[in-house]
Amino acid sequence: MKNVVVRHIPSTPPELVEKLRSLGVATVHEAMGRIGLMRPVMRPLIEGMQMAGRAVTVLSTPGDNWMIHVACEVCSPGDVLVVAATSETTDGMVGDLLVTLMRAKQISGLILDAGCRDVRQIRAMKFPVWSKAISAQGTVKATPGSVNVPVVCAGASVTPGDIIVADDDGVVVVPHGVAAEIAIAAQQRCDREEVARLRMASGGPALGASAPMLQRLAEMGLVWIDKDAIVE
Amino acid sequence: MKNVVVRHIPSTPPELVEKLRSLGVATVHEAMGRIGLMRPVMRPLIEGMQMAGRAVTVLSTPGDNWMIHVACEVCSPGDVLVVAATSETTDGMVGDLLVTLMRAKQISGLILDAGCRDVRQIRAMKFPVWSKAISAQGTVKATPGSVNVPVVCAGASVTPGDIIVADDDGVVVVPHGVAAEIAIAAQQRCDREEVARLRMASGGPALGASAPMLQRLAEMGLVWIDKDAIVE
Amino acid sequence: MKNVVVRHIPSTPPELVEKLRSLGVATVHEAMGRIGLMRPVMRPLIEGMQMAGRAVTVLSTPGDNWMIHVACEVCSPGDVLVVAATSETTDGMVGDLLVTLMRAKQISGLILDAGCRDVRQIRAMKFPVWSKAISAQGTVKATPGSVNVPVVCAGASVTPGDIIVADDDGVVVVPHGVAAEIAIAAQQRCDREEVARLRMASGGPALGASAPMLQRLAEMGLVWIDKDAIVE
Amino acid sequence: MKNVVVRHIPSTPPELVEKLRSLGVATVHEAMGRIGLMRPVMRPLIEGMQMAGRAVTVLSTPGDNWMIHVACEVCSPGDVLVVAATSETTDGMVGDLLVTLMRAKQISGLILDAGCRDVRQIRAMKFPVWSKAISAQGTVKATPGSVNVPVVCAGASVTPGDIIVADDDGVVVVPHGVAAEIAIAAQQRCDREEVARLRMASGGPALGASAPMLQRLAEMGLVWIDKDAIVE
Amino acid sequence: MKNVVVRHIPSTPPELVEKLRSLGVATVHEAMGRIGLMRPVMRPLIEGMQMAGRAVTVLSTPGDNWMIHVACEVCSPGDVLVVAATSETTDGMVGDLLVTLMRAKQISGLILDAGCRDVRQIRAMKFPVWSKAISAQGTVKATPGSVNVPVVCAGASVTPGDIIVADDDGVVVVPHGVAAEIAIAAQQRCDREEVARLRMASGGPALGASAPMLQRLAEMGLVWIDKDAIVE
């Protein structure tokens, strides 16, 4: 289990990344079969951001941000830094200096299973960050970790080269090999939802309250009562 | 313990609901004798919203939003959907499609002891939602629950027909039978606070630092010391 | 262990307080040697605030805000109220009435290891509050505590007269006796960061990825791999 | 919303209480239709205890155990004290003195949505307690609450006179009016489980892996693969 | 992203599994380079258990234990069931009936990123279970998931066929391909620790307080002071 930095990782065509970005986390996550979502503790620093890009992964020890510095050296424009720690931490592993560097390197965004600091400055720079905490607690540069190895970040498995999609709804991971297939399925879902949205806007019924669904609920024993509840 | 949907629940005059809404959560909660408040994990999706309405309750299994669809069928304009799950969940039980339907049905707002998704879209629609999480995690429509039975939502007991009042301070439940009485008590408190606010704006003293209160504190042993603390 | 109110506490020159305020939490905390930070649950009620002032401490029993009223009587303009409770609580210990009084007394801000309420009104008043919760839950005035004794607030030790610095990154405590020394060290760090920022803006390398640092990582066994990761 | 102490509450025949006790929490909870369970933070102080009894409810302010003292005055032998607080607390509201009194009054057990203290002594007395924390933090006797009003305790609604069943699996509330019906349904479930247990002990299949269930899974799209997973 | 059940997964020689079991979680985890550990919320139901076996993975929707039933059909003697859910849950997904089946099938143990119930009975059966909660809350059999696909369980990535090692210190995952290598490294560490233990038993110094380490600390600026601390 040596500490390594892997320089080359698979790429995905930019149009496909952009497609996933525009479809958004909720729709992509549905198309994935409802897997690959990071835990909801991951929140955006700035409301309204919609981001996607290729995952460059970082595995750090808690309280140590050395490998984030190293990872910046192997990032290409459009990449997303995905930082995992070997144990739970909320320390502020990234501040405005590192974000200045990320911006200079045209990194698309940062996913941080830890804390973030200098948030006023980062918000002013409009750099997209999702993290589980805001904390001024600084970190050391003392212990090696790895870059571009598979990691678990906020409960989701990330392989270098996967596509990260993030917006106000959270962060989802699309495995590199299925990105195209997921984009198609997500678009189809999106189209179906347009139809459903029209029905909803006209007052429904909702899918789960359609005639066949109500029939199935009745078979499962659901009873409609026309007066006040005398139900425990 | 059958699964039921109860169609008819008690109503409260709109002026009374509006009165409670304008008084706000903190004041109404005080008038209630400091009971009926949901846990502070319940946060509004949009800052500055002030909402009130009649509770239509939903009891769902975790990870299943079927009964929310059903509940929309029995809502009247002005109602508030109150969703409880039989165990802890942060899954995104409601997204923009259901909110589109709720808006079409003139539902006043949504109280969700779970997660919410499509939040960018919901914010754009300015639909009032209080939830304990934001999560893209979707849900199934597989297991029946009930609509308009008494539930515990985020630690507060809600009977169908109760009045829900929600704003930036949280969510409070006013039992149907005491709504008028509470509105009066809350207004009285509000009036008293106006007087107190003038005193505060002039530099006090605060109620707890008034002469009789300081006297009582002295009797309870409070000591004033005029130099630096040499106190452990 | 009597309950006491201490009237007089050490002061710090306003320019020094202002200096620490403008340097900000992250930089001051680094200059402190990374100690003195409150836990990251402490969040500002209003984004973008930058505040500093002399700590007037309050030790309350949970669910009781009596001593906050008393503390207001011993505050001077520019002070910061630091409220600790003898056990964990999220109750709304301060509302708009007390904030109106604090404003009248030119108190600089409020640090509350508990909850805050009437937040819409407090935001409208632009009064700086850091707390760990928002909650309408009211409190009683029944049990004495102390004012201006040493307390632990949100995990940080605070002695009356210490300087509190707070912004979007959190809250840090600078002991009274070292405020000048810390301000100097923080300014030096700030200057060094300006140089580093220029390097970052030009694409780095980051400090941790500078030649000597990479050399040290190599000595610690870090390996660079030029193809796809076949690393478990 | 006056503070009250209600002296008389409905009773349930001891044999029925005993029946529910012996059936246990998991089975009773299933028979209830999977509602009425307190949150899993409620843990027994002593492993292996199985307890049931009539609920005498207490509503306290946080950090104040006065009403528990009062509630002891209205308990009858076999009752279970159910203590709820108006906001979250882990303070040690009950210690060995109160437990000595509860034992003298032949109270069956204590359900405490708060903390417990003197636990070595209570364990030595083998008095059954379920609580969400162990904490030495003492409480005051300063603010009235109520006894024998409906409360929400650890997420479950409790009406005075309900039957509390508690064991290593947690705590469940059986409404007074349906205790007999639930006991019958639970016994039936118990009997069915005996049959299932024999099948399990012989190697299954489990209910969910029976032929009809596997057929249904296949219809829902589940695929069986005979070689190593090449599945994302 | 179809739901699948994979029948055949890689095996590891029983001696190697037994070797890892006897070395224990803490030592194996160190030999792994401090990765692969599940989050510390995973606790054993029974103190003192030491378990290891091949991972059969289950991916379930929250509140649904159907796929655990299915997974039992593809387990071999000695296997360990590793249950992950697509979102956070503490529901009691396994009770004594399923454990009876697991015992009949000679399954070695159960790792449950959810809750467990019927714990008195399971303890009596001495079946090894690690879970993050105890909860009577039952689950449905309504929605398919997968068996023997890669999962994230309690923060650790698990591929079917990996070796699970669990004891009082927690749960660690050893990838199938490196099990032999890890066993060797762990044994070496174990041997080195024997030497260190003798030194410790004689009063040290501890490794971190050995002469070279103290020298390095001095170079890093650590100062020894011979009188009482006058340090802030």
Place this chain on the structure above:
Amino acid sequence: MKNVVVRHIPSTPPELVEKLRSLGVATVHEAMGRIGLMRPVMRPLIEGMQMAGRAVTVLSTPGDNWMIHVACEVCSPGDVLVVAATSETTDGMVGDLLVTLMRAKQISGLILDAGCRDVRQIRAMKFPVWSKAISAQGTVKATPGSVNVPVVCAGASVTPGDIIVADDDGVVVVPHGVAAEIAIAAQQRCDREEVARLRMASGGPALGASAPMLQRLAEMGLVWIDKDAIVE
């Protein structure tokens, strides 16, 4: 803010330490005026332990146990190691090797605001440990901290030389300067409780339900009702 190791700290007569130990956490904490208690997350590794001793404090960075090694060098027989980290961590900072050393040095116990590992072995050695987690996650020896400086441990302020008292109820800190005074007050409380215990054992009334207390409750508006609750 240099990193320092302070060699000499104040002592307390062993009889006084023993007195506090035998009085126990709950009683000592009451005598302290209900301050000085660590947060209830601190739990003993072994049930039934009762420990007291002089605090030797350690301030570490998260994920780094170097300074615990150093601290062992300045401990005297009977001391208690109190380990605080500069940010939240559950990593296993102490295992059986360090405990072997602590035992050899006749250290009385360990208070760890972090995790502990090798717990089966430590339990077998019957060494008293209070920690907030059990975790196999190992730590590095890379970054200096301090020994015998004031720290905040699990929410309580600890000055080197303070007396730590710990048992099943938690951990309390008695400042060095007031140890004698607290022992006397605690003993008095203990004596008073003996009298109260006799009254409790005879069926009460509890203190809070004595005639004067009930009178005061009546004055505060508490109402007794003789029939079933019709109270909302």
